[in-house]
Amino acid sequence: MLKNLISDLEQYASIGIFGFGMEGKSFYNFAQKYLPNTELVIIDKNHPSCDENYLDKLDEVELIVKSPGISLYNLGIDYKSYKFSSTTELLLKHFKNQIIGVTGTKGKSTLVTLIDSLLKNAGKKSVLCGNIGTPAFDILENLDDETTIVMELSSHQLYHVNYSVHIAILTNLFEEHLDYYKDVDEYYSAKFNIFLHQKKNDIFIYNLPQKLTRGYNVHENELKYNVDFNLQNGFIHKSTLQILEKLKEILALDDAVYLRTIQEFKTLPHRLEFVKNIKGVSYINDSISTIPQATIEAVKILKNVDTLILGGNDRGVHYDVLIDFLQKSDIDNIILFSDTGKKIYDALHVKEKQKGLFIQNNLQESVKKAYNISRSIVLFSPAASSFNEYKNFIERGDEFKSLVNQLKG
Template sequence: MMPEQYFLDTFANKRVCLLGFGREGKSTYKALRKYVPRCVIIIADKNPEVSLQFREEFGTDSHVSFFGGENYTEALNQCDIIIKSPGVSHGNILKAGADPKVAFTSQTTIFLELFRNQVVGVTGTKGKSTTVSLLHRIFTSAGKEVLLVGNIGTPPFEILDRVTSDTVVIYEMSSHQLENSTVSPSTAILLNIFQEHLDHYESYRDYQLAKLNIARWQRPGDAFICNTSLEVISGLLAEIHCPGTLYTLNEKVAPKPGVWCEGPDLKILDAHSRLFTLGHLCTHRKLPGQHNLYNIAAAALAAHLHGVDHQYIIQAVASFEGLPHRLEPVRIYKGVTYYNDSISTIPESTIEALRTFSGIETLLLGGFDRGIDYSRLIEYLQHNPVKNLLFIGKAGRRMFQELQNSPHSQKEGCLLFDDFEQAVVKAIELGTPGGVCLLSPSAASYDMFRNFEERGEKFRQIILGLKE
């Protein structure tokens, strides 16, 4: 079905509530106005200035009404259908007592209902953006018609008119985008699940179930590339049936289909028990760290399943350097190498960063405290001590206290900071030639920055501003 017909069938003569009016909400408004010019739209957002913001960007629209500020959820009982933006917590909707007769949907659900057979969906607590960017590089190198959308920055509604029958859509899917979905992409990748976004979900279990929606609604014959080596994922799969063909990620479980590294080579065993070898793919790469082998393997297998010639996969992996704020080398200053890993907002990611580099003498940790369990990180630091540990913000203070209260606690070299810039300046003072200084916070950034990108840019700005 074409988008225009879908929108007419679904939204004509309906009162449609746009719940959340950020970038995705705005693109939803534009799509509705394009395909269903006269439908009644209600815009609900916690921003009390949402109506002013709307008029500055779109002018006047007599078919639009607004609910802004603390009582924005009152709009939920004034409509026939709700299109929810990813940033709006489903828990808030339930607490608001929305009429159960009101239908819920989202851009993700609508886009998948239109184009699921052309979508490669990627989710996971960490690694999503790296994997989708590598996939996009592979398909582009092979001359395929490919579009990149989702959590990485482009709302899917912005490309509705660009999708042809030959297009492959690489879709980065966050848990927020997946939590209400009842449609899954025909190719789904689940990289990992760790504790994250506990401030958004009622429980860690709810977060896990949201992630699993990427494959839960697949059909027989679809492909589900999944890291079953993680207990949390294998436990979910033992409990909840996913009808697609399961491909294990980075572990050899023959005769089951999957992808894994064997020495320098990448091996793929397909659903027909055919074995393929991509020579030296696991070693000829610029992406650092063992954890990136999962991202590489997932991207390579997805591209293989879509018929991409192996030479393009090998070439793309060999040249792909990764994204900013992910183990990003910033500078060597007075013999000290500085790395920006601001993306690391959970302990598992920081542990992988610590395993990637030798000679780390200073580690910057902390930020916004979301109640994540830091016991694994504390245990790792006990057995793999770092000379200088600089703790920032409330999360940093909790890590500091847990480390001090642990057996074999580290007393020297542990410093507390309330200010990010002061911590970075101290890290520079502590540096010695040949050493490594790593920003890998294990915490969100919202106490001091808009997002992890802004935090990483601040770190880069300070380091690059140093004069020899």
């Protein structure tokens, strides 16, 4: 399969690497080793070799390998105007029969981690890559015909791909990334590419309120968003377990292996992550929650939240469902900051006069406020992205943990 991939790319005398982040650098390293006769052109406004006219380089190459973080819509570039591809599309084209792919608005990272552990516990060869942090081209040299590739796939990675994975899993769909796409339908369509190009021997598992008719090998998961599975080491959503169990049945894996996998699972960083108990108050980091529905689920799982900290970058997502939930909830203190925090504060201030509503300038002030007023659980679950103030949700979550660890016990 690797030989076919190299042969596929050798036909191009020049390849542009559009975006020089993790995936772009991964492809560059691959190409330097396996494509010695190919001219590599980096196209990235932040790269030393580029200037303000860096987009002109798109016209100088035969193939463009685009990084997922680049929004063609925001740049005003028509996808059909150039010969675009991506590391995701190239991997799906040449290794699709070995891939279990997971996409969805939320729950991807937990599920792919569980799937990878399930396969390894069953004695299978498995590698984990994709949006969870390891670029696909970093794992190519570790593959053989017996290796299963478990991929977390974002909408950005799936956008415009013309190939689908062998086993496709769609966890859920909610409004997100509306700063990247023309509208929510375009965002959903990108997600659907994980299964749209499947063949009759492929498998699709999904978890949506509406039916998606494919005609073959489709497994519709029972949708339950308000039930959690509490383990000693963390939380697994019931819908995630249902998908994992269905996959276990499809792959004919042992029940004992399945039980061992979920019992050994530990909550991933920034996903309902316990940080510290200070004076009887537990501080929980849920920075991964970047949409309203994820924050609602976090509150339901923990049950005894008395202080909620939320707010972040405004990407045009609607917050009516969260505002309604907060208005009816038993949460005593709602601390808000940043752009969406101000929006939610204004809406709640009009509707709810009894709750403790606090608007703060930043996360640091929010944590100090929570320290002074909380009695049981402080949940940091922003319900928004972080890009107006932080590099990503990881940096934001790390700052929350650092601020909590500075509080006096």
